[in-house]
Amino acid sequence: MQNWYYPFIFLYSSLLLASDCQSIKPEHTYSPMVSKSFSIDYYKGYRILHRGLDQIILKSKNTELSCESKLFQIETPVRKIVLTSTTQLPALELLSLEDSLLGFQGKKYIYSNHFIKNKITNISHPLVAEELLKIKPDLVMTYELNSQSNELISKFRKLKIPIVLNDDFLEKSSLARAEWLVYIASFYNKEELAIKIFNDILLRYNLIKNKLETIKKRRKVLIGDIQNGKWVTCGGESDLAKLINDAGGELLLSSKSSSTQRRSLEDLYLIASVPDIWLTQNNWTNLSFIKSDSRYKNIKTSNIYNNQNRISADGANDYWEMGMSRPDLLLEDYATMFFPEIFIQHKLLWYKKL
Amino acid sequence: MRNFKFIILIILVIIASLFLLSYGEAGLLFNQTIFWQLRLPKVVVALLSGGILATAGLLMQVFFQNPLAGPDILGVSAGSSLFVALWVMGASFFPSFLYKIGATVLSLFGAFSVFGILLFFLYKKFSRFSLLIVGLLISTFASSCISFLMNISTNLQVKNYLIWTLGSFRNVTIEELPYFILMGVISLIPLLFLPKSLNLFQLGENYAKSMGANVTNIKNVLITVCAFSISTVTLFCGPVGFIGIIAPHLARFYLKSSNMNYVLPATFLFGSVIALLAESLLVLTPSWSLSVNTILGFFGAPVVIIYLYHQRNLHQ
Numbered sequence: 001m002q003n004w005y006y007p008f009i010f011l012y013s014s015l016l017l018a019s020d021c022q023s024i025k026p027e028h029t030y031s032p033m034v035s036k037s038f039s040i041d042y043y044k045g046y047r048i049l050h051r052g053l054d055q056i057i058l059k060s061k062n063t064e065l066s067c068e069s070k071l072f073q074i075e076t077p078v079r080k081i082v083l084t085s086t087t088q089l090p091a092l093e094l095l096s097l098e099d100s101l102l103g104f105q106g107k108k109y110i111y112s113n114h115f116i117k118n119k120i121t122n123i124s125h126p127l128v129a130e131e132l133l134k135i136k137p138d139l140v141m142t143y144e145l146n147s148q149s150n151e152l153i154s155k156f157r158k159l160k161i162p163i164v165l166n167d168d169f170l171e172k173s174s175l176a177r178a179e180w181l182v183y184i185a186s187f188y189n190k191e192e193l194a195i196k197i198f199n200d201i202l203l204r205y206n207l208i209k210n211k212l213e214t215i216k217k218r219r220k221v222l223i224g225d226i227q228n229g230k231w232v233t234c235g236g237e238s239d240l241a242k243l244i245n246d247a248g249g250e251l252l253l254s255s256k257s258s259s260t261q262r263r264s265l266e267d268l269y270l271i272a273s274v275p276d277i278w279l280t281q282n283n284w285t286n287l288s289f290i291k292s293d294s295r296y297k298n299i300k301t302s303n304i305y306n307n308q309n310r311i312s313a314d315g316a317n318d319y320w321e322m323g324m325s326r327p328d329l330l331l332e333d334y335a336t337m338f339f340p341e342i343f344i345q346h347k348l349l350w351y352k353k354l
Numbered sequence: 355m356r357n358f359k360f361i362i363l364i365i366l367v368i369i370a371s372l373f374l375l376s377y378g379e380a381g382l383l384f385n386q387t388i389f390w391q392l393r394l395p396k397v398v399v400a401l402l403s404g405g406i407l408a409t410a411g412l413l414m415q416v417f418f419q420n421p422l423a424g425p426d427i428l429g430v431s432a433g434s435s436l437f438v439a440l441w442v443m444g445a446s447f448f449p450s451f452l453y454k455i456g457a458t459v460l461s462l463f464g465a466f467s468v469f470g471i472l473l474f475f476l477y478k479k480f481s482r483f484s485l486l487i488v489g490l491l492i493s494t495f496a497s498s499c500i501s502f503l504m505n506i507s508t509n510l511q512v513k514n515y516l517i518w519t520l521g522s523f524r525n526v527t528i529e530e531l532p533y534f535i536l537m538g539v540i541s542l543i544p545l546l547f548l549p550k551s552l553n554l555f556q557l558g559e560n561y562a563k564s565m566g567a568n569v570t571n572i573k574n575v576l577i578t579v580c581a582f583s584i585s586t587v588t589l590f591c592g593p594v595g596f597i598g599i600i601a602p603h604l605a606r607f608y609l610k611s612s613n614m615n616y617v618l619p620a621t622f623l624f625g626s627v628i629a630l631l632a633e634s635l636l637v638l639t640p641s642w643s644l645s646v647n648t649i650l651g652f653f654g655a656p657v658v659i660i661y662l663y664h665q666r667n668l669h670q
Contacts, residue, residue, distance in 0.1 A: 142664050228517045229524020262643040264379030269388050295391060
C-alpha cells in the first residue's frame with residue numbers, strides 16, 4: 001500500500017524515456033533524383049514524409065507508434081482519396097489505383113476515361129470541411145495557393161480530416177514535377193513501383209535529349225499570343241523553356257525568369273520573320289483567329305501548333321493531366337514538331353498543327 | 355493668359371504623341387510596319403480615350419455635384435465588364451452562339467443595358483442621388499456575378515479576364531482604328547453644345563430652371579453622352595480607371611476657373627496628356643510588365659490627395 005505511487009513513477013519514466021519520433025535516426029532516406037521539394041525518412045514501423053516545413057507520419061492501420069510525436073499522422077495505405085488538381089490524377093493511373101479516387105474538385109476538367117467512368121463526388125472550390133466529413137476520405141490532397149493554405153490545412157487537421165499539400169506545380173522542371181508520383185505513391189505504400197516508373201520516364205527523357213544534343217541547327221521557337229496588346233510568352237527559365245531547349249529548340253524572346261512574360265509587340269515584330277515554329281498557348285482550333293487579327297500576319301511561319309489535340313467533350317485537356325506527368329512523351333512531341341524527319345514514328349499526342 | 359495655358363497643354367499632347375510615335379520598346383527605330391500597326395493606333399487610342407474618359411468624368415462630377423464621381427460610378431463600366439466576364443469565363447455554360455458573338459458586342463450590350471436601366475429610372479423621376487445609388491448597386495451586383503463566375507471558371511479563363519481588366523490602349527488594331535475614331539467622335543460631338551447648359555447646371559437645378567434651362571433634357575443628354583463614351587472606351591481598352599477623376603480636378607486647378615467653356619476642353623486635353631504619359635512610362639519600363647491601370651493608380655491617388663490638400667481652404 002505504501003508503494004501506491006510506483007505505477008505513476010513507472011508511467012512518468014516511460015513517458016520521459018519514450019523518444020521523439022523525429023529525433024530517431026532513420027533506417028534510410030529516400031531523396032528524389034530531380035525534385036528538391038520532398039523526401040521520405042524510413043523508420044521501423046512508420047515513415048516521415050517531409051514537404052517543406054510540413055512533416056507527416058505515415059503508418060500502417062492499427063499500428064501503435066513506439067515513439068512520441070505531435071506530427072499529424074496518416075494511416076496507409078489509403079483506400080479513398082480526394083484530389084484537387086488534374087496534375088495529381090495521372091499518378092493514380094500510372095499506379096493502377098484509379099478506383100481509389102473518391103472525389104475531385106471540378107469533375108468536368110478530368111480527361112481520362114479511367115476516372116470519368118467511375119462514380120466520383122464533385123468537390124467544392126474552395127474545400128468545405130462539412131462536405132469532406134460527409135464523404136470520409138482517407139486522404140485529401142490539395143495545392144498551396146497562398147499563405148492562408150497552411151491555416152486551412154491546420155484547421156482541417158484539427159477536424160480530423162487527413163489533408164496534405166502537393167506542390168508539384170511549383171517545380172521548375174517537368175521532370176521534377178513528374179517525380180511527385182513518388183510522393184503520392186507513399187500514401188499507398190507503393191513508392192518502389194513509383195520510383196521504377198519515374199526512372200523509366202527519366203531514362204526515356206534523357207535518351208531523347210541525348211539524341212538531339214548533336215543537332216547542329218536548333219529550331220527557333222516562338223511561344224505565346226497577343227493578350228491585351230502585349231505578347232505573352234513563357235519565361236526563359238520555365239519548365240516549358242527547358243523542354244524546348246532539351247528538344248533541340250531555341251526559345252525566342254527568352255528571358256531570365258521562370259514566370260510568364262509580357263513583351264512588347266515591337267519586340268515581337270523585330271523577330272517576326274525568324275521563327276521556324278510557333279506554339280500558341282491558347283485554345284484555338286484553327287487559323288481563323290490569326291487571320292482576323294492583322295498583328296499576327298507579321299509572324300512568318302506556317303508551322304503553327306497548339307496543345308489542343310486531346311480534349312474531352314466537356315473541354316478537359318489531357319495536356320494538363322497526363323502531359324504534366326509524362327515529360328518523356330511531351331519532349332517527344334516537341335522533338336517531333338521540331339525535327340519531324342528524325343522522329344518519323346512518333347504521332348503527336350498533345351500538340352496539333354493548326 | 356488662358357490661351358497660353360491651352361497652348362502649353364496642346365504642346366504637351368503633341369510632344370507626348372511624337373515621343374510615342376518615334377520611340378517604342380524597339381527603341382528609336384522607324385519601321386513602317388511597327389509605325390502603322392503598333393505606334394499610330396496606340397497614340398490615337400490613348401489620346402482619344404484619355405480625353406473621352408476625362409470629359410465623361412467631368413460630366414459625372416457636374417451631374418452628381420460630387421468631386422469624386424467618375425466613369426465607374428454609374429455602373430456602365432461594371433455592366434460592360436460583366437458581359438465581357440460572361441464571354442471569357444462563361445463560354446462553357448452558355449450556348450455556342452453566344453461565344454461567337456464575342457466580347458465586342460457583349461461589352462457594348464452590357465454598357466447599354468445599364469444605360470437603359472439608368473434612363474428608365476431617370477424617366478421615373480429618380481433624383482440624381484438615387485441614380486448614384488442605383489449605379490453603385492449595379493456595380494456591386496456586377497462584381498458579385500463576376501466573383502461567382504471566377505469561382506466556377508478555369509484558371510486560364512480567370513487569367514484571360516483579369517488581363518482584360520488591366521486596361522490597355524494597345525488592343526486596337528489598325529483595321530479597328532477607324533471604328534474607334536468614329537465612335538469616339540460621335541460621343542464627343544454633343545460636348546460642343548453642352549458648356550452653356552453645364553455652367554447653369556453646376557450652380558444647381560433650381561437656378562438652371564429659373565434661368566430657363568430644360569433640366570430634364572440636360573440630364574438626359576449628360577447620361578446618354580457619359581454611357582456612350584464610357585462604353586466606347588471600355589469596349590476597346592477595357593476598364594481604365596482614375597483619368598475620369600483626376601483630369602477634371604487638374605483642369606480646374608490649372609485654369610483656376612469653373613467656366614465650362616474652358617474647363618471642358620482643358621479636361622479633354624489633360625485626359626489625353628495623362629493617358630499619353632502613362633503609355634510613355636509603359637514604353638520606358640518594358641521589363642516591369644506594368645499595365646495602364648497600375649500606373650494610373652500609382653500616380654493618380656497621390657495627385658488627388660495633393661489636390662485635395664491644396665483645396666482644403668476652399669472647402670472650410
